[in-house]
Amino acid sequence: MSDDSSVLPHIVVVTTGSAGDLFPFLRLALGLRARGHAVTVLAPDMHEELVRHSGLAFHPMPADPAVLNDPDLWHPRRGFGVVWRAMRAGMEAMHAFVAALPPDQPCTLLVHPLAVAHADLCRAERPGIRIVAGFLAPSNLRTVHDLPVLGPFPVPRWMPLALRRWMWRGVEVSAINPVVVPELNAARRLQGRAPVSSYMDEMYSAPDLSVTLFPEWLAARQPDWPSPLVCGDFPLYDPHPDAAIAPALAQFMRAGSAPLIVTHGTGNLQAAAFFASALAAAQRLGRRIVFLTPHRAQVPASLPPTAFWQDYCPLAALLPGAAALVHHGGVGTMAEAMRAGTPQLIVPMAYDQFDNAFRVTALHAGLTLKATSASASASALGDILERLLQSPEIHIGCAAVKARLAAGGSLDGVIDAISKTVSKTGKI
Template structure:
């Protein structure tokens, strides 16, 4: 089979597709990844063919909007609108009936248009439970959890409103292209954009139980757990090895790959580690947000493969991205989530409810409240026991291969 894999987003959106694509290629299939040019090198390292959808400058510009009032529009533009026509054009020119299947993230409107126009078989990949927008298990969009007395109909209204916001943002651009390619207007986006055949959720059922209002074609596998450590068997640097071997297991503090406005939080976190007397590793793509003159018990690194590192650490303070969260669960250590947007509040609430960690406000926390929260998690036998239990579950599973089996089975149905 020939697989077109559309992976528009940040590291946490793209890397799962690289992991899935690498396994599909090993099984004898042809795989081409459509992603932003920023990820061309990573795609090549995974041994996959690459086709550029957007420039690296566009990706960096989107990152630059994080935390700003127009962040939602910038993300919609980057994830949904700009890739729409180039993805459609690529699919239209490379689709061979009976041989080609598209596997895409759920924001890929161009793939869905090719499916509707030409019958291109497609599978949608959903990385996070929030995007199923269930009124039975409503997604959380802030640090504040919902009161238990809120009725389900209230969540249904809120979700309906969220859908209409997406329609307002996306339908004008979508319908201009639909008119150009000879399709009638589409009034609703979020339900329509999913594959009508198969949607794979890359998270386990114990993390988010399927709900009655999820699409019927959803099938869950598990966290893909793929990062740069898997692509070239990277070893930890001598500097990091020396630090890890020089004392107790440190905690890791990271805001993810797209947040460059974490300076204040890093300052508080470093002070918190001093209060606790624990060692720490700061990880960020943006060195300018790291405090100067770090104390001897703290080290900074621009990037580290968590698949290789986390088993040698004691806890992680992070933004709540689903990829980071999953690597921590695999390592079997506590996590404190300081979310700043998108799916991170919802992910944090799930981790807290499962007894695997805690949540703290990234904006309103102090060095003392951070230190207190870290101390509670690191000294909780219940949290440590629960983390070990979930780690065993994850290490006993093989979600990428399970996902590939579903994709191959679907491919066989369209090739006959």
């Protein structure tokens, strides 16, 4: 570590969303602090305990938990608008925090993709700020080349690039730009700046550096991704790496055959029907099951002796003793299952989950089930779980991705690249 961290820029890490969005940035923040940087994490106030437990400086951003009850939050098309509107108060807090920093202090914003445009607004008021964007999943990056799905819709390999561009433009024009661009341009007008017409163009062009927080064997670098770009690895982070499995859960795990682990994300308050179907599917297959969610009301009220509910347990501790992981397709959950070599059944609902599910299936590390009410029924879940658990190909694929992760990736290279980029004289 440098003996003179005062000459290094203050790195302000800005993220939004659930714990799955927070953890990768905490891993990067800790790596940057180890290289001598002063680091402050700005995140929704509900994450304060997690950030402070890491030992990093924390500044809260307001977050309205009511957003979790919005029926459109997990809608494939309308969910983006819900998330964007929920971010407003937090982004205002980021502007205020940056404006209050000492004027002579070098500053870099390491941001979640959804915060890039707001980081650029901060830079207009404080020239000299550098911006680094961290892309958590392949579908965060627009491309017409490696495009297996666009939202829930499959994209055939034979589809011409021109048609793929047209499809992307349609998504932007109908679902993204109307939500973001008027608000963004209103702020730019107050700064005396020209308007933008595309939010994703702004997200690509504003950063001084972009980094991918997933390995190239999951999604290779594409010619239409932003530049400069450094490709990395999964920044897996466990807030309690030495925590033991809760005694009651450990006893349940030992009491019979390896159970199914079922989770649908820490921020999902709309999973009750899915959990009920999962329980019925497990009973049909004669399988034991563990529900992992902080929201007890989402889990069936009466559980049989073959089922168990736990509010939290590190997946790294739990998955080695599991038969399979059933989840929503969040990139962090997906990566933990890969690290453990655990078969995955992904039931995607929105955002990057469809693309993540496709890639897991393509690696033969799991299967995918559409999250419609009919397809996610107990019968459908039971059928596909039986396929998953009995497939030799899936078990071979899981072992292969586990070995790839164990071999190590280039996360240190990402942290080094960020440190170099944000230094006073460093350049890529």
